Amino acid sequence: MGGAGSMWDMEAARAALPVVLSGFGITLLATVLGFAVAAVAGLAIALLQRSGGRRLALAVGAPAAFVRSTPVMVQLFAAWVLVPGLDPLVLGVLVLGLHYATYLSEVYRAGIDAVPKGQWEACTALSLPRRRVWRAVVLPQAVRKVLPALGNYAVSLFKETPFLSVITVNEMVHEASAFGSTHFAYLESFTLAAAVFLLASWPTSLLVRRLEARLAQ
């Protein structure tokens, strides 16, 4: 056993950096696309549960609750087996996106519930059509109220993208792992990957917190 100096190989780290960064592109892509799926599908779930009557609410709510309470890793494996032939990245984005959609639907629901009753009544008094009530009055206010929560979930989804490696997506941790095994430099490659995660998610969290403070005013 040597000291830290002998464990950390600067040469290996230098060689690992471009490999890790190339994986970061995929990670970022999976995050953006996954969160887009989550944001849209989550809203759809929230709206269906809210305005579609009791049967529809159950038909949407039960699967959502199931997805929410099982691990995303298991869901990825299950999808991998059940839906063969789909590009792993596409499959991963869909699974991760739908998984988060079940959380975001609850966030949207809280935001919708937080819109005061008087806003709905004003819409009725003005005879605004239902569609317009949602689009122009309720959702803009609801989303504004939950923007920080949505931001936190985006960061959280970002940090769960390494799960995509289990279905062979070449995201950052997958690349770090591959580099580590061929050059026997796991410490360097994984440390770099961790550093990139930190550098990306820490400022984002700060941004979310500032947004939160601004909206609280």
Place this chain on the structure above:
Amino acid sequence: MPSDHVPGAEKVRFDRVTKRFGDQTVLDGLDLTVAPGERVTLIGPSGSGKTTILRLLMTLERVTDGVVHVDGEPFSHMPSGPGGALVPADERHLAPRRRRIGMVFQQFNLFPHMSVLANVVEAPRHVLGLDGDEAAARARDLLGLVGLADKEDAHPTRLSGGQQQRVAIARALAMRPELLLLDEVTSALDPELVAEVLDVLRDVADSTDITMLCVTHEMGFARDISDRILMFDGGRVLESGPPERLLDAPEHERTQAFVRSIT
């Protein structure tokens, strides 16, 4: 009941309307008729059902029993078929009729994420189908009427309560309602802001023939604009009459006590 019911010339008629919330009866077999263009003020202790009358007309509540008529036809109900029995109205029945009714709320209920102008433009544009320029022109006229022409780009949260309520009045008028419901529109305001709102409403009353139903504790205002004042108690009309009679020489002791308590 008041004898000023002119057959065939009624804007609003409550026909034995009962409204219950749980086991609490708020309106108890109420009969009430309002003529076109008439200004009627509802007074009475809180919980006496005044606000519920406005909320039933605005379809924010549904009647428990009885029928609300507007413009001489059933409003809360509709015929189940040609010549059929009356059944509770569905949205298809309510939508075109509701458009002729406007309401101003105690808490203003402006859309906080929209500018003042956007608040007033919203309904003419998306309910009446006016194009953007027409709707904006109409909104600017009304903002001028309520004395807020210079605030069209402001956000409601930046305005005083009195200004917000004036925007809300402009927003309601933008639909050109035939019936305007005013639900304690000055109750949430600081005392020094009450006058500016009431002045605007006096203007509206003087310059239009909109039928107005008004719940208020401002007796000076009620006296100025009302053709008739109704005193409510326990979900029923205790007495009614022109302002001078009802406020200055009420018949019932409860009316006397109530009028004395708020003036």
